[in-house]
Amino acid sequence: MIEIQHLTKAYDGAAASAHALDDVSISIADGDIVGIIGMSGAGKSTLVRCINLLERPTAGKIVVDGQDVTGLTGKELRSYRRRVAMIFQSFGLLAQKTVLDNVCFPFRAASGRVTAENRERALELLDMVGLKEKASSYPSQLSGGQQQRVAIARALACDPEYILCDEATSALDPASTNTILKLLRDINRTTGVTIIVITHSMGVVEKICRNVVVLDHGRVVEQGSVGEVFANP
Ligand code: ADP
Ligand code: ADP
Numbered sequence: 001m002i003e004i005q006h007l008t009k010a011y012d013g014a015a016a017s018a019h020a021l022d023d024v025s026i027s028i029a030d031g032d033i034v035g036i037i038g039m040s041g042a043g044k045s046t047l048v049r050c051i052n053l054l055e056r057p058t059a060g061k062i063v064v065d066g067q068d069v070t071g072l073t074g075k076e077l078r079s080y081r082r083r084v085a086m087i088f089q090s091f092g093l094l095a096q097k098t099v100l101d102n103v104c105f106p107f108r109a110a111s112g113r114v115t116a117e118n119r120e121r122a123l124e125l126l127d128m129v130g131l132k133e134k135a136s137s138y139p140s141q142l143s144g145g146q147q148q149r150v151a152i153a154r155a156l157a158c159d160p161e162y163i164l165c166d167e168a169t170s171a172l173d174p175a176s177t178n179t180i181l182k183l184l185r186d187i188n189r190t191t192g193v194t195i196i197v198i199t200h201s202m203g204v205v206e207k208i209c210r211n212v213v214v215l216d217h218g219r220v221v222e223q224g225s226v227g228e229v230f231a232n233p
Contacts, residue, residue: 002028002051002162002194006060009046009218020046022218023060030161033188033195035205035226038215044198047215048166051196052084053077082110085155089167091147093139099126099150100135106157118157125153129183145176152183162194163187169204181208206230 009021021043028034038044049055051062053072061070064080072080086092093102103122104114126132129149131142139147148168155163165184169177185208188195197209205212205226212229214222222229 001030001065002026002196003063004028004047004051004060005063007047007050007057007062008059009043009050009055010058019058019218021050021057024215024218024220025060026213026220026223028162028194028196029211030194031188031192032211033185033197033209035197035199035209035212036215037199037202037205037212039200041217042215043218044200044215045166046218048086048164048198051164052081052086082106082158083160084162084164085158085160087148087151087155087163087165087168089170091139091144091151091171093147093150093154095139097138098135099131099137099139099142102139102150103153103157105154110158122153122157125156126150128156128187129153143176144172145179148172148176148180149183152180152187156187156191156193160193162196165195165197165199167199168197170199170201177204178207184208202230 004024004026007021007024008019010019036044036047050057057070061068069080100122103125104118107114107118123132123135126135129152131146131149134142169180184195187193197204199205209226212226213220
């Protein structure tokens, strides 16, 4: 489980009163699909960057399965990042590589090479997201929804415990958004991977999340099951 404890982030040069995150505490249980929702400026990107350790918190810590990860560096940091896979709004695929090579990328990053077994696994993952027949295509030949499905397959290649989705459907039309959300929910059910959905969209949270955290001006203002939180006027 991920325990975010009293996390505070103040950017250098920002006014002391303007913390991007201010004493944020969030508990994310294994196997959950949790939404973190807030308007622009609420601190969502800062929280994502703190969770994947692109930013270091000013105060507080992030404890994953009992281990404080906020100080990790080098090899330990790389191994932590494989446990927490990322999916972005912009998909982040390599344009010059085929779909299959994109999904194999984490294998290459981890060991410097891609084995026949790795390739088999990548094809399995592409099958899971319904794109096995696109293995030799390039990202530009795919629709946005399809590119995001490739990004999901790539994320799963690390065998992550957590998938952090940063506005993962914000660039997609409603039909593709639904396809992606349904896919994430199926993956959560079949693999038990914990999914953290960062979004500005209430619709996304209502469709997929069991629990939700509402951020506003860097603070947690609501936290609980989707039914509880959204029943509050
Ligand atoms: P969101 O993703 O919810 O829109 P952000 O995390 O991007 O929120 O921003 C939270 C606050 O932190 C905002 O007030 C924003 O202006 C500020 N902020 C974000 N990034 C930086 C930065 N690199 N330097 C200074 N202030 C920043
Ligand atoms: P998804 O719902 O997964 O986003 P779409 O319904 O948008 O997929 O795409 C339907 C079909 O149109 C797909 O088989 C895809 O190959 C094709 N297609 C969509 N966008 C593009 C594109 N930019 N270039 C090539 N083919 C595309």
